[in-house]
Amino acid sequence: MRSRPRRCCSYCARHRGQALLAGGECAQPAKPPTERRQRAQRFLKDTLARGAKRVTDVEEAAEIARRRCQAERARKLLPFMR
Secondary structure, three states: OOOOOOOOOOOOHHHHHHHHHOOOOOOOOOOOOOHHHHHHHHHHHHHHOOOOOOHHHHHHHHHHHHHHHHHHHHHHHHHHHO
């Protein structure tokens, strides 16, 4: 068995754990969520708010929402393309 090379940097798990145990902050703070991630989280919260659903139903709803979002963006760009 080959062992993985040791990774030691300001963001490795060992140092993160030590910083958290010491009550300090991580060397690299978490990135703020992007707009895309926020939209996805909001979509899932809204979709699953009324209870459990089949995965295929959620996937279909996501595809419809994605198309709707693309259509809205295209409508906004349409006046600039004339």
